[in-house]
Amino acid sequence: MVGRELRRRAGRSVLTVAAVAVAATLLTALVTIAGTAQTRVLSEVSTGGPLAGIKVAAAAPDPSQVDQDNARPGPPKPLDDAALARIRSLRDVDAAYPVLSVPVVVLAPVRVPAAPAVPVPGSSPPTSPGSPGAANGAVPTGGAATAAPAPAEPPAVGGGPAGPYGDSLVGVPLADAGRLPLTLLAGRLPAAGSQTEVDATPDFLDRLHIPQKSAAALVGMTVEMGFPRGFGRGAFRARWIHPTIVGVVAQDAGSGQMVGSLELAAVGRDWTAAGGQDAATRFGLQPTTYTGVFVVADRLDRVTTVRTRITAVGYATQAPEQLIASVRRYVRVVEIVLGGIGLIALVVAALGIANALFAAVRERRREIGVLKAIGARDRDVQRIFLLEALTVGAIGGVIGAAAGAGVAALVGLAVNRYLAAQGVAQLRLEISVVVLAVAVIGSAALAGVAGVVPARRAARLPAREAVAGG
């Protein structure tokens, strides 16, 4: 009966449904976009890692820094498997992943794309004796990864220097990369445990003067990379490897321009450490099993507690918790404002429903009277009009939720096109089922509320309307 009534007044029904649909579209799209923006901003803040992530350094805590996001660590302190196990066993710790940064000597990629090398004046690599850059003369030390670089500089990618320079390789457990602060910008992550694949970082791109939007150009190239070892009296040699750059990642797990497997970093650590005192004094290798641990707390609101517990264990921590809290506050305000705009649209649509129902009540006075004459109670009549309002609201809500998701997807496409042009990681639009459900149920509920007064008016019409003017 309700459906047929709506069809009978098709023009008005379509317009009323359209008003609700537009409002629901606005609400869905705005809330979805706001939610995605929040996720993206927080992801930027946490460099793609979990928001409840905590960086633990192989250093004692500095008592004056414990309450700060970027707390300055105290004196170095070895971080071994026992310490890792202890951190893992702390309450409210969901997971703890070891990180190992080791010194490396790097040459620019040797498999060069079409762009010719353009050396930039004043940016030549360090080559003074005793520095990691003085890699010429390195000797093979066994295995496949021991080739020395050719005496002649290889052609380099981009406009950066091609000569060797000292930096670090960040080794992480790649099997758990999804829970680490890594954001893939191009290509892919190295295979777990791989000793032949690495990812470059935006810092590496900067060094080569390659814009981020051209990051993909690096993928597939081979980089010359050596783990240095001191041999006394200022001499050092490097164990050279030729890993393939399989991707470009932004990362906040440790300090370094290259990211690889924990196993590869361990090889480097062991090689460099075998040089004795030089390892620490010349190459900055810490005498520790791991240079850091990335801890994930159970929940964001447990981060402070977990940091306190780790501090009690004796290690310095960093976590952007205050920044995240601040960002969340601001983004929540934006969400509320956008949601409010959508809600206002829905309220306007609800007024449209009420208006349409008032008109229907006026037009159907006799029909209402007839219904009462054949025995309908006031609440039966009220139910009919409320059902009409709910139906209009639900149909509008369903259409609006679908359209809102579509609009959000289109906006996401446009934003991603822009981000791609900027060489920044793209958005992953998160269309929440909850938002869609709220749009549909909210539209129906608001329509129901809007229908209450007209429905009551219909219910209160006297039954004698059936014979009025008859």
Added chain:
Amino acid sequence: MTAAVAVRDLTHRYRTATGQLTVLDGISLDIDAGGYLALTGPSGAGKTTLLSLLGGLEPVQSGRVEVDGVDLAGLSSDGLAHYRRRTVGFVFQHYGLLDTLTAAENIELARALSGAPPRRRRQEAEELLGAVGLLRRGDHLPHQLSGGERQRVAIARALANSPALLLADEPTGNLDEEAAERVLALLEGQATDRGTTLVVVTHNRAVAARAATRIRLVAGRSGRPDGTDPVGEAGIWS
């Protein structure tokens, strides 16, 4: 099912912009169970108001209206709805069919409001359509039916809940002579077959003449039960 109707000193007023308008002024009448009464009179005489009060379409303001011993003045809004659903069947000049429902669905609606299960009410609607000679028109919407057919569907709907009192407001007002005759014959036949008390409001003397009892209302008054006419035109004829 039959109803004995007793009306005593029934007065009814409507509020208008210029004050109170008395539409019924101390009406008293009796209808025997299974009786047939025609209400006549000029426009504004109060015929339809009297019909509305008998049918429980509006509450009694002053006086008494008893149907089967039940005083309608004592019924609440829901009580009146129950009374209309269980005791009364209405036939309107304008048919009163819901435009969006088929003939069968219009009849079913009355049964649905009484809580009849779907299968049963569909079956009963078919039987009623058969009784009014429209068995093959059940799927037709009101606008697909002629005036006479619509009124026959309306009669079928009025009979759906087996009412004790059948009230018809100008049932032939919109019909041609032939259709009017057929509708009246149907109405009277069904009322007689079911022992239903029938009250018909009409302007048409020929229609009124078919009733066992006729009451002419003038300015809200009827003649006295003894047949004398206090206002010159009003009166009761049996």
